[in-house]
Amino acid sequence: MTHIPGDHRRRRPPGWLAADRGSGTVWALGLVVVLTLLSGAVLDGGNAMAARVQALDIAQQAARAGANQFDLAVLRTQGVLRLDPAAARNAATAFLADAGIPGTATATVDQVTVVVTRSQPTLILQAIGVDAISMTATATAVPQTGP
Numbered sequence: 001m002t003h004i005p006g007d008h009r010r011r012r013p014p015g016w017l018a019a020d021r022g023s024g025t026v027w028a029l030g031l032v033v034v035l036t037l038l039s040g041a042v043l044d045g046g047n048a049m050a051a052r053v054q055a056l057d058i059a060q061q062a063a064r065a066g067a068n069q070f071d072l073a074v075l076r077t078q079g080v081l082r083l084d085p086a087a088a089r090n091a092a093t094a095f096l097a098d099a100g101i102p103g104t105a106t107a108t109v110d111q112v113t114v115v116v117t118r119s120q121p122t123l124i125l126q127a128i129g130v131d132a133i134s135m136t137a138t139a140t141a142v143p144q145t146g147p
Helices: 023-067 072-078 083-100
Strands: 103-107 113-119 133-143
Touching: 023 083, 023 103, 023 113, 023 133, 072 103, 083 103
Parallel strands: none
Antiparallel strands: 103 113, 113 133
16 A cells, blocks of 8 residues: 555554554553552551551550459558459459450459450452451550559
8 A cells, every 4th residue: 555645544553553452451450450459458457457456455444444453451451562363354354345345354463464356347358358357456454553
């Protein structure tokens, strides 16, 4: 085909362009999938981190509630500050129950330890089968007096 000035008929693209059979579309779709999964990791990961911070906050509050349960008989007779383990465990467990958060509390005469478990549902990562992200938070408190 010879080029005639003023001839605006559609010409066939060069050979390398004519050979494109939609590979750009496949590449673009792959990129969309990867970016969606990355955004899901960021969004769902951020939500999981926020839930873990909240779980740690609840665990710390429950441990402090338990650490307020002194053994008053020992404090009055011996002047030693120590916990009543049963009362401390019960106070921490009651705090968790009031907050509606599952967890466990253990206590000794020296400290109260609270472990809170949470499961944060995912939003985007459900597409790949990750329905929730589980986490635990542990806090320990000791009895103290003074300001």
